[in-house]
Amino acid sequence: MVENRHISITVNGERKEADVEPRMLLVHFLREIAGSTGTHVGCDTTNCGACTVLLDGRAVKSCTILAVQADRRKITTIEGLSKEPGKMHPVQKSFVDNHGLQCGYCTSGMIISAYWLLKHKKNVSEQEIREAISGNLCRCTGYDNIIMSIKDAEKRMEEEGDTLEEEQAVTVRK
Amino acid sequence: MYPKPLTYKKAKTLDEAFSMLSQNDDARVIAGGQSIMPMLKLRIASPSLLVDIAPIRELHEIRLDGNNLTIGAMVTHREIIESSEIGKNLPMLQETARHIADVQIRNRGTIGGSICEADPSADYAPTLLALDAKVVLKSSREERTVDLDDFIVGPFEVNINQGEILTSVIIPVNRSPYSVVKYARRSADFAVASMAAIVEKKPDGTITDIRVAVGAQSDRPLRMKELESLLKGQKPQKKDLYLEVDKAVEHLDPIDDIHGSAEYRKEVTANILKTNLGSLIFGGI
Numbered sequence: 213m214v215e216n217r218h219i220s221i222t223v224n225g226e227r228k229e230a231d232v233e234p235r236m237l238l239v240h241f242l243r244e245i246a247g248s249t250g251t252h253v254g255c256d257t258t259n260c261g262a263c264t265v266l267l268d269g270r271a272v273k274s275c276t277i278l279a280v281q282a283d284r285r286k287i288t289t290i291e292g293l294s295k296e297p298g299k300m301h302p303v304q305k306s307f308v309d310n311h312g313l314q315c316g317y318c319t320s321g322m323i324i325s326a327y328w329l330l331k332h333k334k335n336v337s338e339q340e341i342r343e344a345i346s347g348n349l350c351r352c353t354g355y356d357n358i359i360m361s362i363k364d365a366e367k368r369m370e371e372e373g374d375t376l377e378e379e380q381a382v383t384v385r386k
Numbered sequence: 387m388y389p390k391p392l393t394y395k396k397a398k399t400l401d402e403a404f405s406m407l408s409q410n411d412d413a414r415v416i417a418g419g420q421s422i423m424p425m426l427k428l429r430i431a432s433p434s435l436l437v438d439i440a441p442i443r444e445l446h447e448i449r450l451d452g453n454n455l456t457i458g459a460m461v462t463h464r465e466i467i468e469s470s471e472i473g474k475n476l477p478m479l480q481e482t483a484r485h486i487a488d489v490q491i492r493n494r495g496t497i498g499g500s501i502c503e504a505d506p507s508a509d510y511a512p513t514l515l516a517l518d519a520k521v522v523l524k525s526s527r528e529e530r531t532v533d534l535d536d537f538i539v540g541p542f543e544v545n546i547n548q549g550e551i552l553t554s555v556i557i558p559v560n561r562s563p564y565s566v567v568k569y570a571r572r573s574a575d576f577a578v579a580s581m582a583a584i585v586e587k588k589p590d591g592t593i594t595d596i597r598v599a600v601g602a603q604s605d606r607p608l609r610m611k612e613l614e615s616l617l618k619g620q621k622p623q624k625k626d627l628y629l630e631v632d633k634a635v636e637h638l639d640p641i642d643d644i645h646g647s648a649e650y651r652k653e654v655t656a657n658i659l660k661t662n663l664g665s666l667i668f669g670g671i
Binding site for chain 2: 215217233236237257259264270272275277280281325328343344346347348
């Protein structure tokens with residue numbers, strides 16, 4: 213019999229603790245224990261990127277990490293991007309306004325990847341955007357509107373003074 | 387998908403990791419987890435114990451010792467891309483890391499993990515074979531340094547003993563003209579064909595050093611030693627190079643799968659070798 217492990221993960225600024233099976237995937241911890249169901253399970257094989265979250269500020273696929281590996285670390289999910297409750301982050305807003313989604317299943321992962329790119333690079337080129345989302349599959353949009361959304365999001369983030377940040381210091385909603 | 391039930395332990399030092407590994411015959415090491423996690427979920431691997439080596443400090447080091455760069459097993463692809471030490475001394479390795487999988491995987495996957503997975507289509511091996519890299523393997527009893535060429539045995543199989551950990555990769559500094567090519571339909575996919583080459587020549591065009599390796603063309607990545615020896619010391623014409631490349635590619639035996647038929651993979655390999663060795667040897671494209 214395998215023993216459960218007690219872990220504590222800070223999800224969007226809130227500490228979530230639980231006894232979990234060591235084989236539990238981070239994405240299941242986020243959805244089932246932390247209640248962050250905005251993080252999706254898509255392919256479950258490290259391909260599609262629907263489960264993308266920030267782990268200590270870095271974009272990672274949460275289906276390819278064990279929850280126990282994230283013990284005592286910080287996670288930001290789609291729910292934690294906006295600093296104000298009830299208000300969307302500029303990246304989210306620009307996806308809505310530019311029709312950057314259809315069914316929406318890939319969107320939370322797509323937005324986290326876009327956010328990570330825009331927090332790391334200035335004046336991103338289309339090529340850089342395409343590279344940044346090469347780990348995120350969308351089966352509806354054909355990507356064009358997603359790329360448009362990300363270009364627009366860069367402008368909006370600049371306007372809001374939401375600029376480049378050090379990874380460890382990514383602000384999350386408390 | 388869930389892995390089979392397993393026990394998980396975090397090691398803070400190498401000694402701690404060795405002692406954890408010695409308690410269990412089917413223990414496996416987890417580094418960044420970008421190779422082993424998919425295998426655990428598909429249940430291709432089902433170890434009863436996972437030993438996480440991420441907290442071990444010395445495995446994260448990038449160190450220049452004389453003419454060698456030592457890269458710790460836990461160094462991620464992203465850290466390789468961003469390291470100025472690697473940029474200065476091994477630009478070819480940095481270029482290789484840029485094309486591995488996607489952003490999320492590069493943020494987490496490690497050089498040690500990728501080498502130990504030994505996927506015949508993986509990205510580092512052709513470059514590391516061309517660079518004459520060695521790997522350092524440690525256990526509680528001994529330490530050994532092995533040529534990467536001898537470490538890789540076959541598909542997903544490496545020359546490592548139970549209880550041993552690959553702790554670092556030692557790569558001789560190399561700033562020679564190089565070419566690294568990965569051919570895949572989607573950038574995040576594994577290569578259908580890949581190559582890495584280094585060419586040094588005299589001002590008169592005579593080739594003084596040539597090293598060529600290919601990936602995804604056999605049950606393991608290969609150095610093309612015969613092709614190298616035919617070209618070294620020569621001042622080949624384009625048609626000689628093309629002829630020798632065609633002959634060398636004849637001997638390859640790639641896998642036939644949904645990503646590409648064997649015939650297609652060989653044709654792509656011949657084309658990328660001709661184009662890129664051609665530009666290293668003759669200049670231009």
